[in-house]
Amino acid sequence: MTKKELILQVATVFFSKNGYFETPMSDLSKKTGVAESTIFYHFKSKENLFIAILERVKDDIIKEFEGYMTEKEFDSGLDMVEVAVSFYLYLAGKMENQFLLLHRHYPYKLAEINPVCRAHLESIYDCLVDIFERGVLLGQKDGSIGNMPTRKVALIIFSMVDGISRFKTYNLYDAGALYNQLIESCRRILKNDKSE
Amino acid sequence: MTKKELILQVATVFFSKNGYFETPMSDLSKKTGVAESTIFYHFKSKENLFIAILERVKDDIIKEFEGYMTEKEFDSGLDMVEVAVSFYLYLAGKMENQFLLLHRHYPYKLAEINPVCRAHLESIYDCLVDIFERGVLLGQKDGSIGNMPTRKVALIIFSMVDGISRFKTYNLYDAGALYNQLIESCRRILKNDKSE
């Protein structure tokens, strides 16, 4: 592994676990065994290092999600939404550090002054909400989901799932124990009353 | 207003708007017009100042919520949950800074090593989720809400509402535009299918 790659990986863990301002460059230097000045050689500044990490987080999450959802086949639109919800929770566990980074406040603060950061964040959220929305649209066509504003209901499903995954991040409640109830709640929100 | 009170109010805004590590004590000194050492005289340390702020946030939120919910009368348990959801969104707007503070990562990080901090956070979340749960329980008695695990469904409603209010915090989406769909989603989640 190149030193640049090593720095990226170690910094991802530190920035997510401890936070951006709480991790001095000296910590990254110590943990990687790379000189502090080498980090600046590769990334120019601390903020730039963060952007590089965020870009990789974006690429990884989108690749994982799009990859899984496109190769899978679904019984119905409702099924697709349920699969997306499950996969979101699975991914939040598998890519714990990357999701933790997105659950912190710093990226959104930086996004206010750094357009590249803002673009990365928007890409991630657009990708995720789009997948839920595509499921809703499909479900409305095949009759498994009722007639309701697609984007709005996709956002609500997303905020519900993300909120549950946040419980785990913050050590507040056990997200796994809520899984069945979460899926049941999605079904109830999306159910098509008019058919049958 | 006493200087101690002034420090508390200014620090609340700075810690929520800019973050804990991003606000040096010198900024608080400048904004309040109080000497930096005076802040340490009253609060001993920066961390202690934060705890004092969090305690006030806890008291304010619980007072507002319990006060509003106990004096109000409800048509049904379902109505009570809907009122709680609406009031939560209203309060997140009215007490923007206090809620923003709770949407940051620092309190939860501090809670891992500071038991007083952890206790305050737990008080806040217990109070909020309890109110939703009381509504669900009431609804299950009066038949307006179906038979489902009360605590779990209360947590799901809470995570959904909190997620929506977070959209506003992060400038991602317009929370107000989702209000109607949110209430509708709550009704669908809680609906009693078996009656009538």
Place this chain on the structure above:
DNA sequence: ATACTGACTGAGTGATCAGTCAGTATTTAA
């Protein structure tokens, strides 16, 4: 052999940080 390049480093630097402290003002109480 020479010239050049990119990767890398140790030794700094000025700025900024939270916190201290000796001393001064103000209030309170006897």
Place this chain on the structure above:
DNA sequence: TTAAATACTGACTGATCACTCAGTCAGTAT
């Protein structure tokens, strides 16, 4: 009036921060 307690402050400190820079070194093209 005075003594004690409380409120407050400016000047300081040592630690830590992100970042710089002159220079080393291995590889590579000419």
